[in-house]
Amino acid sequence: MIEKGSSYTVTALDGIPLVKAGDDVPGLILAALAHHDLTLQNGDVLVVTSKIISKAEGCTANLADVEPGDDALHYAQVTGKDPRLVELVLRESRIVSRASKGVLVTEHRLGFVSANAGIDQSNAEDGDNTVLLLPPDPDGTARSIRERMKVETGADIGVMLSDSHGRPFRLGNIGVAIGIAGMPGLLDLRGETDLFGRELQISVQAYADLVASAATLATGEGSEGRPVVLVRGLQFPDVRGRASEMNRPADQDFYR
Numbered sequence: 001m002i003e004k005g006s007s008y009t010v011t012a013l014d015g016i017p018l019v020k021a022g023d024d025v026p027g028l029i030l031a032a033l034a035h036h037d038l039t040l041q042n043g044d045v046l047v048v049t050s051k052i053i054s055k056a057e058g059c060t061a062n063l064a065d066v067e068p069g070d071d072a073l074h075y076a077q078v079t080g081k082d083p084r085l086v087e088l089v090l091r092e093s094r095i096v097s098r099a100s101k102g103v104l105v106t107e108h109r110l111g112f113v114s115a116n117a118g119i120d121q122s123n124a125e126d127g128d129n130t131v132l133l134l135p136p137d138p139d140g141t142a143r144s145i146r147e148r149m150k151v152e153t154g155a156d157i158g159v160m161l162s163d164s165h166g167r168p169f170r171l172g173n174i175g176v177a178i179g180i181a182g183m184p185g186l187l188d189l190r191g192e193t194d195l196f197g198r199e200l201q202i203s204v205q206a207y208a209d210l211v212a213s214a215a216t217l218a219t220g221e222g223s224e225g226r227p228v229v230l231v232r233g234l235q236f237p238d239v240r241g242r243a244s245e246m247n248r249p250a251d252q253d254f255y256r
Helices: 025-035 050-056 070-079 083-091 138-153 207-219
Strands: 009-012 045-049 060-062 093-100 103-108 113-115 130-132 158-167 170-181 228-232
Touching (some): 009 207, 025 045, 045 050, 045 207, 050 158, 070 093, 083 093, 083 103, 113 158, 138 158, 138 170, 158 207
Antiparallel strands (some): 060 130, 093 103, 103 113, 158 170
16 A cells, blocks of 8 residues: 655755756755755655756766767758757667657657757856756666765655656646656556545556656746755655656557
8 A cells, every 4th residue: 555645845945056067966955955944854855957967967068069970960951950969869869759840859868758868958057059968877866865865864865856858749848757766766556446446457656757747846947046856745655766667668659
C-alpha cells in the first residue's frame, strides 16, 4: 500500500546567485535554506533546475567554436535552425525522431525524447553564442547532492534535477525529472483499489514528473531566478529510483 499525503508545500528558495562553472551548488542550497530559516527534514524533496547544474559542471558550448557536419547542414536546411546548434543537438542525441520547419525532436543520449536535445540558450549570460547542454549524469549529480545534504544536515531526503519539456500531443511545457536520487521515478499503483473496491489494473504514476511539474510552478522558466525548490509533506515509499525508468521503451512506442 502506497501512503498518500493530503497536502504538501512547495517553497522556492530565493537568494541563490547566478551560478558559474565550478560553483558549489550544494553549498549554495544550504546557504539559501539558512536564509529562509529552513532545516531539512526526512522525506523532503529538493528540486534543482538542470540549468544551474549545467552551469556549475561547465556544460556549455560556444556556437562560434562549432563546425557543422553534413548531417547538421541537412537538418538545418529542413528545420531552418542554425546549423551550429543542430550539430550540437546531433552530438547530444542517439537518433532524430522528427524534423520539420522550426522543429527538431531527438532521442537524447539519456534516453528521453525532447526538442533540441534539451539544449537551451535562455538564462545563459555569456552572450547569444553560448548554449547550455544538459548535465552528463543527472542521476549521479542528484545522488551527490543528496549525500552532501545527509552529511551536512542528517536528513534523508529526495533530490531531483528538473527540466522543462514539451509533449507531442499537447501544447505547452511541463516540468520533468531528468535525474533523481532517494525517491521513486514511477509508482506502480496496480493492485490497489479505487473508491468502489475495484482493483487497479494499469495505473502506473510518473511520480517524479508530477513533483517536477509542481516545482516548476514555483521556479518559473524566465527571469524569476528561483532555481531550487523545497517540496515538503510528500509521502512516498522507500524506493531509490532512476530517471531513466520513465523513458518509454522503443518496443512500446507506437509513434516514434
